[in-house]
Amino acid sequence: MAGLLDNVNQRTQMVGQNRLELLLFQLRGEQFYGINVFKVREVLPCPALTAIPHSHPVVRGVSYVRGETVPIIDTGMAIGRQPIPDEELSESLVIVSEYNRKTQGFLVRRVERIVNLNWEDVHPPPKRARAEYLTAVTELEGKLVEILDVEKILAEVSPIDDSVSESFQSTLDTSGDAAMRVLVVDDSSVARGQIRRCMEAVGLEVVICNDGREALDYLESLVADGSPIHDHLAMMISDVEMPEMDGYTLVTHCKDNPVLAPLYIMLHSSLSGVFNQAMVQRVGADEFMAKFNPNELAERVMAVMDKQQHMPS
Missing domain, CATH: 3.40.50.2300 (Response regulator)
Incomplete structure (x- = not known):
């Protein structure tokens, strides 16, 4: 885990050359998903969570991470798959990320590794059920990797007013x-x-x-x-x-x-x-x-x- 975190911290400073560095993770099952390393602050063992009344159902709670209160989103629930059971939280991980000027954590079952890809090898998602939560797909070692549309997830979990005054x-x-x-x-x-x-x-x-x-x-x-x-x-x-x-x-x-x-x-x-x-x-x-x-x-x-x-x- 320490080596992976060091990798994330170093590579968030890199950018360009039509290249993508993807942090691979899994939910409940064998399917691999990806999130761009440039969005990742750190990966943590799931911390203690405090439930927030009337919050969105996919928000499992909030945690205090490095001086900041961070909502923790169950990634599987957010894309229409099975949630991580309470008894498995202690063995799960949180990917702390920054999107659209906000910090949030994505609860996942396991984190695999970082892979270096070319954007030319990343393609629009297939037109099928549940592909609405994907922005792209790629193939790695004969396996399909699904890259999540995090902006869609966040728009559903915490909608913003996008009207112009x-x-x-x-x-x-x-x-x-x-x-x-x-x-x-x-x-x-x-x-x-x-x-x-x-x-x-x-x-x-x-x-x-x-x-x-x-x-x-x-x-x-x-x-x-x-x-x-x-x-x-x-x-x-x-x-x-x-x-x-x-x-x-x-x-x-x-x-x-x-x-x-x-x-x-x-x-x-x-x-x-x-x-x-x-x-x-x-x-x-x-x-x-x-x-x-x-x-x-x-x-x-x-x-x-x-x-x-x-x-x-």
């Missing part, structure tokens, strides 16, 4: 301007919906892509006739972790293409506390924002739009 709703003049359009790239259906609603609330048109490869193909098709990218889009908002091609690699391809380079790109990720700002600067993204605050996102996007509207033709 009236004070942030846009007064931008978007009539007849095809360039007042935003490309949103994210593999999580929950995140795509949140961002779409935010952008539409401020009067902008939204185009959706599910991963970096799909987005790059779309962008290259827009400018294939030689037209400037700003004839089609005002900006792109992209997640970082995505199957096929991650956000860093997508940005690199865009900024290396003279026709796509002028496009304003915001990386919008649940990688908040462990996010590597140096990587954002190195790949050339224009801005980074941690998920998900609808008013802050609306305000930043409106500022970009307003600046572009006042740029000389």
